[in-house]
Amino acid sequence: MIRxxxxxxxxxxxxTAAAWLADRPxxxxxxxxxxxxxxxxxxLGAAVLILGASITLLYMLWRGLIxxxxxxxxxxxxxxxxRGYRALSLGMVAVAAGDADEAQRQARRAESMLDDPPLTMLxxxxxxxxxxxxxxxRRYFTAMLENPETAFLGVRGLLMQATRENxxxxxxxxxxxxHRMKPTTPWVVQSLFDMQARAGQWLAAQExxxxxxxxxxxxxxxxxxxxxxxxxxxxxxxxxxxxxxxxTQFAREAFLTEPSRIPVAQxxxxxxxxxxxxxxxxxxxxxxxxxxxxxxxxxxxxxxxGNTDPLKxxxxxxxxxxxxxDDVESHIVxxxxxxxxxxxxxxxxxxxxxxxxxxPARICRLMADLEESEFGDxxxxxxxxTRATAAPIDRHWRCQPCGMVTERWQSVCPNCGAFGTIDxxxxxxxxxxxxxxxxxxxxxxxxxxxxxxxxVATTMPVPVNGNGAAKKEDDKPLxxxxxxxxxxxLA
Ligand SMILES: [Zn+2]
Numbered sequence: 465m466i467r468x469x470x471x472x473x474x475x476x477x478x479x480t481a482a483a484w485l486a487d488r489p490x491x492x493x494x495x496x497x498x499x500x501x502x503x504x505x506x507x508l509g510a511a512v513l514i515l516g517a518s519i520t521l522l523y524m525l526w527r528g529l530i531x532x533x534x535x536x537x538x539x540x541x542x543x544x545x546x547r548g549y550r551a552l553s554l555g556m557v558a559v560a561a562g563d564a565d566e567a568q569r570q571a572r573r574a575e576s577m578l579d580d581p582p583l584t585m586l587x588x589x590x591x592x593x594x595x596x597x598x599x600x601x602r603r604y605f606t607a608m609l610e611n612p613e614t615a616f617l618g619v620r621g622l623l624m625q626a627t628r629e630n631x632x633x634x635x636x637x638x639x640x641x642x643h644r645m646k647p648t649t650p651w652v653v654q655s656l657f658d659m660q661a662r663a664g665q666w667l668a669a670q671e672x673x674x675x676x677x678x679x680x681x682x683x684x685x686x687x688x689x690x691x692x693x694x695x696x697x698x699x700x701x702x703x704x705x706x707x708x709x710x711x712t713q714f715a716r717e718a719f720l721t722e723p724s725r726i727p728v729a730q731x732x733x734x735x736x737x738x739x740x741x742x743x744x745x746x747x748x749x750x751x752x753x754x755x756x757x758x759x760x761x762x763x764x765x766x767x768x769x770g771n772t773d774p775l776k777x778x779x780x781x782x783x784x785x786x787x788x789x790d791d792v793e794s795h796i797v798x799x800x801x802x803x804x805x806x807x808x809x810x811x812x813x814x815x816x817x818x819x820x821x822x823x824p825a826r827i828c829r830l831m832a833d834l835e836e837s838e839f840g841d842x843x844x845x846x847x848x849x850t851r852a853t854a855a856p857i858d859r860h861w862r863c864q865p866c867g868m869v870t871e872r873w874q875s876v877c878p879n880c881g882a883f884g885t886i887d888x889x890x891x892x893x894x895x896x897x898x899x900x901x902x903x904x905x906x907x908x909x910x911x912x913x914x915x916x917x918x919x920v921a922t923t924m925p926v927p928v929n930g931n932g933a934a935k936k937e938d939d940k941p942l943x944x945x946x947x948x949x950x951x952x953x954l955a
Contacts, residue, residue: 482506548577548584555587564594582614589621601625616645623655635659643672648679657690661883662876666697669883692722693875693884696731703735712739719748724755726888727873733764742768746784753794754787758888762797774805792818792859799830808838824859828852857891864889 489504555570571591574584589604602625608618623638639656646652653676660669673690676682682690695718703711712735719732729752736745745768749761762781769780778801785794795818802811811834819827832848835841861870863886868879876883 544577548574551577552583552587555591559587559590559594562594564591567591567594582608582611582617585614586617586621593625598625598629616642619645632659632663636663647675648681650681653679653681658881658883661694662881664697664701666694666701670694670698688722689725690884692718692725692728695721696727697875699731699735703738708735708738711735719752723748723752726752726756726758726761727875729756730758730760730764733761733768737764737768742770750784750787753784756888757785757788757791757793759793759797762793766801774801775807777801778805778807778810790817796826796830799834803830803833803837806837808834822856823851824857825852825855826858828855859888859890861886862889862891 486506489506492501492503492505492508494501494503551570551573555567555574558564558567558570567587568591571584571588575588578584585604585608589601589608592598592600592604602622605618605621605625608614608621619638619642623635623642626635626638636656636659639652639659642649642652643656653672657669657672657676660666660672670691673682673687673694677684677687695714699711699714699718702708702714715728715732715735718728722728729748733745733749733752736742736748746765749765749768752761753765762784765784766777766780769777771777771780778798781798781801785791785798788794795814799811799814799818802808802814811830815823815827815830815834819831823831828848828851832845832852835844835848861873862868863870863877863880863882865882865885866877866880868877868886870878870886873886873888875886877885
């Protein structure tokens with residue numbers, strides 16, 4: 465509308481100017497190169513206007529002819545790019561949906577339409593992974609290493625592929641490479657640390673941990689625990705190499721770092737016994753028992769006391785457990801030793817105190833031993849052993865992330881490979897146990913044992929004494945075990 469109005473205004477102005485000039489024709493004479501032209505001002509003005517318009521028109525025509533191919537190619541390339549990015553987004557959606565064929569089709573389209581931006585390579589690699597073409601995925605990830613923008617993604621892809629293929633040395637090499645690129649990225653630090661620990665590279669793992677603590681990638685408290693466990697392993701390694709002094713030094717450092725961990729106290733105790741430092745071993749085990757009691761610590765304590773007389777051994781354990789007399793572990797070790805010393809009443813008192821109304825299997829078996837030793841009562845022994853098979857699950861060594869139960873403590877979980885996650889724990893509510901790889905039984909057999917329990921004998925003789933028999937569990941309730949998780953950056 466505005467254009468129309470301005471057009472009319474301009475036209476009106478031109479007509480007015482022409483009329484004004486027509487009324488005042490005037491004369492113009494031009495003499496040039498021997499020619500003479502006589503005309504009016506209006507004609508001259510019109511001639512100048514026509515000449516200017518013709519030159520402008522010719523110039524525009526010329527520009528149009530020169531620029532046409534460029535503009536045509538430009539719009540074509542824009543459209544290609546648009547289609548390329550659309551293929552890229554559709555490919556990403558297909559990867560997320562797990563549609564391998566579609567992902568690969570879109571990856572090929574994106575690749576042909578876009579000039580190797582990082583995302584097309586990533587999509588192609590992911591599509592190749594989805595179709596199970598490991599070689600192609602490896603090729604794409606390796607190609608990504610060439611470009612600084614995509615190098616880290618490439619290393620990550622290769623690392624995950626090596627982890628899936630259980631190629632531990634290659635995974636460790638790639639984790640080191642990723643760590644050099646991004647030393648503060650949490651998953652990189654965690655992967656490198658776990659791989660070094662799995663490879664038994666305790667010193668390297670400790671260095672990684674120190675750096676992680678400096679960069680605040682690992683919480684301080686967790687860092688202390690991990691450091692202590694690494695030192696336990698370094699102590700074992702030094703001992704295996706015959707470097708006993710070093711072995712004791714590492715064990716001591718571990719205990720000073722984190723005395724509440726059972727394996728840490730146990731390692732230091734073992735080293736002190738090996739060094740014949742019996743006085744100190746008793747002191748550190750008493751301290752450890754007060755923090756976190758465990759039967760293995762009691763065995764070391766008895767070994768350090770050197771007593772073979774059963775009564776003196778009971779006395780020694782009373783000293784050990786004096787800080788935690790009501791803990792289940794204190795009752796159990798005292799009951800066991802009292803049984804050896806034929807102190808039936810004392811043994812029974814401890815078992816009742818530890819077992820409560822629903823004693824775990826360890827206590828049921830000790831009760832069977834007691835009935836056998838004290839009365840030779842076969843029927844009661846049989847009832848207690850039957851009850852043991854249906855008893856609630858006892859404290860055990862269990863990996864926190866994957867729920868794997870192991871017979872002995874290990875620094876690296878044999879199931880999920882995590883380091884420093886196995887602890888002596890009470891079963892979480894509703895826990896029915898997870899197959900231990902060491903047991904060598906099938907998952908079905910395990911299920912039969914743990915889920916379909918035999919019925920509890922209702923006529924079970926439960927000894928009662930006056931002081932009540934509440935079972936005390938000082939461990940906090942734990943979340944139910946979860947399935948092992950795999951780190952997958954591309955998922
Ligand atoms: Zn685990």
